[in-house]
Amino acid sequence: MLDWGRALLRPALGPAVDRLPGPMRHITGYHLGWWDADGSPAEAGGGKAMRPTLVLLAGEAAGGEAGEALPAAVAVELVHNFSLLHDDVMDGDATRRHRPTAWSAFGVSQAILAGDAVLTLAFDVLASSGHPLAREGVSALSATVQELLNGQSSDVEFEGRAEVELAECLRMASGKTGALIACACALGGIFGGGTGAQVEHLRAFGDRLGLAFQLADDLLGIWGDPVVTGKPVYSDLANRKKSLPVVAALTSGTVAGRELAALYRRDAPLSDDDLTRAAGLIEEAGGRAWSQSTADGLLEEALIRLNAAGLAPRPVADLTTLAGLMTRRVV
Template sequence: MTTTGESIESVELRPAGSVLDWGRALLRPALGPAVDRLPAPMRHITGYHLGWWDAHGAPAQADSGKAMRPTLSLLAAEAVGGEAGAAVPVAVAVELVHNFSLLHDDVMDGDDTRRHRPTAWRAFGVSQAILAGDSVLALAFDVLAASGHPFARAGISTLSATVQELLNGQSSDVEFEGRAEVELAECLRMASGKTGALIACACALGGLFGDGTAVQVEHLRAFGDRVGLAFQLADDLLGIWGDPAVTGKPVYSDLANRKKSLPVVAALTSGTAAGRELAAVYRGDALLSHDELTHAADLIENAGGRAWSRATADDLLAEGLAHLDAAGLAPRPAGELRALARSMTRRTV
């Protein structure tokens, strides 16, 4: 159902790319002053990580990311009948938390590149990148606290719980790398915490700051949770088969790190000959050549890991859209949430 007599089909929707451009246009004027409040060394590293300047501080036009989570927050506020501007503090906060996680993830994964240039730890060192991530995380809570919104306290509590979920998911991800066997169900729980939790939070807090009802906020949270997990599946597929020109990372980067991503675990637990051969590859510790990485990717596909991931992402998307339909939202932002969810979970690999 919707909040007006209009149907989603009767309103004109902006393409997903245009919606993301709109989200970035609302985010950047608020994100810049927030980052300016960081101590100088942390501000310098964070601005580099966000693509605003180079390692020496000279202005740059590097990739700053899609601002997907902030855009979801802004659309959610509109979808419950509020103004997008009311959710700008939420948009800034979730973008800061997301980038905190990226700064730390790059250190933990040893990734050399992000968004087509050296990662922050490569440019400034491990310790400085970790400290920058810590500083960015603290800033996220400060932004919500300073918003003056009637639901700021509830927003801080929700964001805090979300960060704990994210950290628990990341901890499980690290633990899995040292285990010979990982069950698919626990890998899904890990991904739900590591990725789904923050996307769910972005949608729920956008609805909350837009003055949505408790029922609407819960449906938006569930929508974000399902779409977030589907997004992680799509991201895991990109981590194996994605074009480096799109991902900003080397081809087969996840396989080179022997990451137990969802397609990999689906293959390892498939009970197939290809899955067993893949397990032998993952038990080794020698660097894998390009040909060996290509063969590992073929084993995942032959064991059904790629097909399972795509089908599961589609099922999760359908579940998320069902929650969106049940929330009683304004047609235009609801339709754009649907389109954005589809673009997030059906990226080219």
């Protein structure tokens, strides 16, 4: 499915990126893995394309052809990569997908400007698509970007706070990650000609799937294999990120949670031994088990909404499989 999604996306994404000014196009193409920093062709891999594949499958599920939803898929992928370009700067991450991040290769200012250019391009792709519901799509995507930015703002704020409640951390993740995945599914439904009720079911499916995906991603950020994640081991812990497993542990009221809080309050950088200990404390405090259990429950809720929408069976089956892939579960 992801191969199918990428095969449809790439021929449309390339011409869109070509519309960017020269320096912004160069940085964006590097970020997407299409060429090296010097412009030499490369096959570095531009991500799994899960979000645009959700758009395309949702469009088919709503009764349309995948091609009808392609502008929405391109726009969603562009917004996602805008967020990655800026996230890498804010988090100080030096590597992504096993090579230097855009800011590491071209500088902070240039990476920020490239992200801005990519975001603007996303709206232009939707607005110029010629689809009769393009205006509705632009409005939906605009509201989603505001949610995404609000979630990202909260994420940054949490890093400077000693205490964060689990409920507000869930709200942050819902905006930072869930909003765009929900929008991807809704845009597919809109561009595929779905009814209002079907679009709302698809949006709710994506909303719950997005939060489950963030939980699974947070687990990978602590216990994932760097060969798979493309980031250094324990990178989230080294950055003192208040990810969902961490906040679940910090608010657990356990001895392990209190010891973890003491580690997070240290002024000095955490050593390798500290990071290993922090990961163990999160597990001891129940953060890992809570995150997995919550992700499983959200996935179940997502599939209930998907199956209640009265959509085409084959794309629904594909969406179900993709949801399992995104949450590291077989469904």
